[in-house]
Amino acid sequence: MSLKEIAAELNKFSSVLIFCHTRPDGDTLGCATALKIAIEKKGKKADIICDSAVPEKFGFIPAINSVVNNVKELSCRYEAHVAVDCSVEGMMGETYYHFVKSNNTFNIDHHISNSKYAKFNYVENRAACCEIMYEFLTVGGFDIDEEVSTCLMLGICTDTGYFIHSNVTDSTLFIASELLKRGAKLHEIGKKLFKSQKKARALLYADVTSKIRFYLDDKLAMISIMKQDLEKFDATSDMTEGFIDFPVSIEGVEVAVSILENKPNCYKISFRSSGKVDVNKVAASFGGGGHILASGCMINGFFEDVKDKVIRAVSLYL
Numbered sequence: 001m002s003l004k005e006i007a008a009e010l011n012k013f014s015s016v017l018i019f020c021h022t023r024p025d026g027d028t029l030g031c032a033t034a035l036k037i038a039i040e041k042k043g044k045k046a047d048i049i050c051d052s053a054v055p056e057k058f059g060f061i062p063a064i065n066s067v068v069n070n071v072k073e074l075s076c077r078y079e080a081h082v083a084v085d086c087s088v089e090g091m092m093g094e095t096y097y098h099f100v101k102s103n104n105t106f107n108i109d110h111h112i113s114n115s116k117y118a119k120f121n122y123v124e125n126r127a128a129c130c131e132i133m134y135e136f137l138t139v140g141g142f143d144i145d146e147e148v149s150t151c152l153m154l155g156i157c158t159d160t161g162y163f164i165h166s167n168v169t170d171s172t173l174f175i176a177s178e179l180l181k182r183g184a185k186l187h188e189i190g191k192k193l194f195k196s197q198k199k200a201r202a203l204l205y206a207d208v209t210s211k212i213r214f215y216l217d218d219k220l221a222m223i224s225i226m227k228q229d230l231e232k233f234d235a236t237s238d239m240t241e242g243f244i245d246f247p248v249s250i251e252g253v254e255v256a257v258s259i260l261e262n263k264p265n266c267y268k269i270s271f272r273s274s275g276k277v278d279v280n281k282v283a284a285s286f287g288g289g290g291h292i293l294a295s296g297c298m299i300n301g302f303f304e305d306v307k308d309k310v311i312r313a314v315s316l317y318l
């Protein structure tokens with residue numbers, strides 16, 4: 001189905017619940033808030049649900065305070081359920097059990113590994129899901145005002161590392177330009193998200209990067225963040241977003257890996273490739289996925305075993 005046909009399907013409904021992925025980033029939140037505001041402007045009802053708390057740093061984004069974390073907080077039933085930026089059902093966390101309760105499920109995403117779990121699926125390999133959402137709102141006849149533009153710009157900025165990743169295309173810049181024309185707060189996004197951080201994050205970053213390890217002839221650089229590291233600096237796990245950009249920036253490094261302790265013996269692994277290695281395949285070998293240059297998965301086990309498994313998996317693709 002084309003994006004226009006999917007937009008026409010969604011336009012049939014007057015109440016929509018939007019699902020973000022767990023540990024929400026700027027892209028999933030940007031898509032969700034943009035869609036909510038745009039739907040409400042048509043005089044309809046729209047709400048956003050996300051399994052985990054919204055990081056404080058996104059506080060300046062329009063409608064962000066309306067995101068609920070638990071189905072119990074919802075006041076009504078919704079005719080349609082829309083997942084944004086979720087490549088697989090599991091990315092919605094616990095809220096997935098609620099997602100499937102609707103007969104009208106939508107899946108709008110930009111991960112090539114998307115498992116097409118909804119009734120209406122639109123998946124395209126783009127720099128950010130917010131790029132797709134911009135086109136969705138355009139073909140769906142929604143008003144893209146200043147607030148919506150800022151929300152969409154957020155996802156484009158965060159998923160491209162402020163227009164620096166190799167996923168940036170002419171359409172990324174074209175859409176960013178259109179959003180800027182409509183009043184998107186590009187400078188504020190840059191200042192608040194890329195040029196400012198909490199002291200706890202800075203101290204954690206210094207500590208984590210000082211313990212960087214190299215494997216496979218220095219082609220693999222690895223950082224790890226344990227619960228006790230977070231506690232030491234009074235930091236939260238969402239503060240580690242972007243840490244992996246440092247090891248992957250090192251000359252000669254083909255793959256960077258970040259191992260984040262999620263709970264005892266359960267680790268969230270993030271992969272970044274500097275270009276040659278398809279880390280989507282590496283993550284897929286552990287049941288995860290993502291993009292060619294950025295992917296992730298969860299692995300259970302003791303830290304040393306998890307680390308060894310990751311090194312072995314990466315070595316197969318070097």
Ligand SMILES: [Mn+2]
Pocket residue numbers: 027028085110128129159
């Ligand atoms: Mn995304």
